[in-house]
Amino acid sequence: MLSNSSLALPLEKGGKAAEHYVGRFAPSPTGPLHFGSLITAVASYCDARAHQGQWVVRIEDTDIPRIFPGSEEHILRCIDAFQFEPDTEIIFQKDRLEIYEQVIAHLHAQGLVYACQCTRKMLGSNHIYQGTCRNLGLPLQDQAIRIKVDAQNICFTDRLQGTHYSNLQQDLGDFVLKRRDGIINYQLAVVVDDYLQGMTHVVRGADLLDNTERQIWLGQVLGYPRLEYMHLPLAMNDQGQKLSKQNMAQALDLSQAAPLLQQALQALHQPAVDLDTPRIMLQQAIAQWDIQHIPHGTALPQIYQ
Template identity: 55%
Template sequence: MSEVPRYTGRFAPSPTGPLHFGSLVTALASWCEARAHQGRWLVRIEDTDLPRNQLGAEAEILTQLETYGLIADEPILRQQDRIDLYNHILDDLAAQGDLYGCACSRKQLTGYTAYPNTCRNKKLSLTGHAVRLRVSDDTLCFQDQLQGQVCEDLSKTTGDFVLRRRDGIISYQLAVVVDDYLQGVTHIVRGADLLDNTVRQIWLRQCLRETTSKPIIEPIYAHIPLAMNAQGQKLSKQNLALPLNVKKPVENLQAAFVALGQNAIDASSPEHFLQQAITCWDINRIPRQTQLDGQF
């Protein structure tokens, strides 16, 4: 009889700037859901996109999380330390015939919804070109805990997608799937802005199953609604969302908890707040929508 894997969740920010209120909503939801299941909660720094990384952002993010009492159960994983691993995985996928080199520029692809398979059969080298993963024309579906059933035919929506850019930078899709697999992540609680990445990640995970003898589990997903600003934009670093105030952790934890549909908690410290949050957390109270009501 196979052993049921322990609940393992994660929060995976990119070091492109400090955390904001929307980041806190996501981090708190993933932390509470892990703790409610007596599970592990991991923090991963997703820093493969070097041009977007900001000096000092990682240290600020980790300080913010510590101030808010959101402490990882294991050492922080950084994707930049794993580039050789990702490239090794690419070699395995290439050996299966799943990959090909692509010389198309962004300008050449302007106007296309899905990649038009321009380079699919050209047999270009993987070195010096973008590396794309072949997709099937099957419709893949998954059941999201909050957003319901999601189905997608990748051949029509994205087409063969990039796993390594021409400049050698590993794509988000590859790094996140490999890391979730190797860290034993069983549940992914993240923002609804990443919902349309999920089917690509499910497909990639299916391809990886052919390269390894170690079982690859399919995580359970919950895409939480996004906090929006007064202009109707999601809170983000690109939209200049204000950094989390480290002087008001309890107030901000309370606001994030209530925004997630939970009951208010009276607490004197972040630690006290989180202790109580575990006992009354209910993921089913989170609104079944892609945007939170109100402005933040």
């Protein structure tokens, strides 16, 4: 097994000890927020508050070329319109690239990452990386950076989806932390920031479920505490596709914040709340919050536009 070596980065302001619930909403600004995004925001907020915990917002924008113009501002307007109340200052990952580079340098010094010159054309259709560059000792500059994985099973029990496990070496192979074009991969940034912000619980969409074993592995290698996960079923359009920016999901109409909030709670099968200001509705939803009512599986049984 690869040796674990903790990177002693300090928790940031607002980070709490592990016994205190800290959750987050972490959208990517590749387009305006849609109804599926709202479901995630509502669930993460209510779950944190129902546990008397903290809720923070993080904008996951390391993939700078894919940032959709105006989408970061739209996210901030949504937080205000739905009257969510983050407990810490909202952070933007594109402002934290030096931190991620520090982590890569630490992992490289421990012999846990390596440069990879393989292109998509070279890899072909095989999604399991065969370790072609693992022992070549290539310089890190202008190459993708991969982390080494072991042949051990990574197991976790999701609060909604049950037990999942993966043998990363057999199922995936060494995975990328930094792309050849210099873009920091989602897997690295999310693990580092969850640790630095003192995160204890992750509530997010089921489309990210298959990332979890990779993130657990990376956190384990870095010596970070393991998190609790809850992956929500996804809202679907009338073609049976998940609501997403790629599928042209409709942007949230902020003038309809209260009825949209009511619909999001209905989608999560939570007890009804009275139509009021979003703040009052959220208070009622938190008092009634029960994840046992949330549908299991990876898709919601009803269709939402």
